[in-house]
Amino acid sequence: MFIAHMPAGFLLARRFLRSERDNANYLKYLLVGMIASIAPDFDLAYFYLIDGRQHPHHSYWTHIPIYWVAIYAILVYPVYRFFDRIGVKLLSLFLICGLLHMSLDSIASGIKWLYPFNTQYHGIWRIPAVHEWWVANYLFHWTFLLELLITVTAAFTFLRDRRLLNDIRYQLLVWIYQLRPSIRLLRGLAKINRDT
Ligand SMILES: [Zn+2]
Numbered sequence: 001m002f003i004a005h006m007p008a009g010f011l012l013a014r015r016f017l018r019s020e021r022d023n024a025n026y027l028k029y030l031l032v033g034m035i036a037s038i039a040p041d042f043d044l045a046y047f048y049l050i051d052g053r054q055h056p057h058h059s060y061w062t063h064i065p066i067y068w069v070a071i072y073a074i075l076v077y078p079v080y081r082f083f084d085r086i087g088v089k090l091l092s093l094f095l096i097c098g099l100l101h102m103s104l105d106s107i108a109s110g111i112k113w114l115y116p117f118n119t120q121y122h123g124i125w126r127i128p129a130v131h132e133w134w135v136a137n138y139l140f141h142w143t144f145l146l147e148l149l150i151t152v153t154a155a156f157t158f159l160r161d162r163r164l165l166n167d168i169r170y171q172l173l174v175w176i177y178q179l180r181p182s183i184r185l186l187r188g189l190a191k192i193n194r195d196t
Pocket of ligand 1: 039040063
């Protein structure tokens with residue numbers, strides 16, 4: 001996957017949020033879900049800057065599901081103690097969206113799903129390296145249509161979500177108000193509050 005990770009994370013986080021019916025933490029859920037859905041690829045910094053592209057980045061622990069589950073298991077109790085139920089829900093969402101990333105990576109590449117019992121990469125298709133520029137390999141493979149579909153669905157969902165747009169505007173106005181309070185901003189906040 002190349003562009004669809006974050007849109008997919010947005011869609012899944014929204015689903016999760018709806019089942020939780022936790023509107024007070026709307027933005028938090030979406031932010032955590034979207035960051036988690038691209039978090040495994042933060043290892044690309046290590047891949048390019050430190051490892052010198054010596055090992056496939058899917059071989060790092062950041063792309064191995066068992067490590068995600070183990071870290072979740074270690075953190076779940078301390079998070080519960082310090083951040084209560086909301087912390088556990090957000091941590092669970094982080095795990096789910098991280099696993100979503102790896103599931104999407106398994107469509108056109110491979111992930112070590114059975115590690116440490118089996119060190120093979122498991123995936124459905126492989127994108128062949130036919131173009132010199134690696135991005136072109138993704139753009140001209142048919143699975144890119146799937147990525148477009150996910151991205152367009154997420155964009156439509158985002159634009160149709162009045163509550164989310166209102167929440168984002170509200171949060172932005174609050175930040176601006178904290179920097180520079182004014183009556184006009186206060187009126188704007190009251191109006192968004194009424195609309196919601
Ligand atoms: Zn990845």
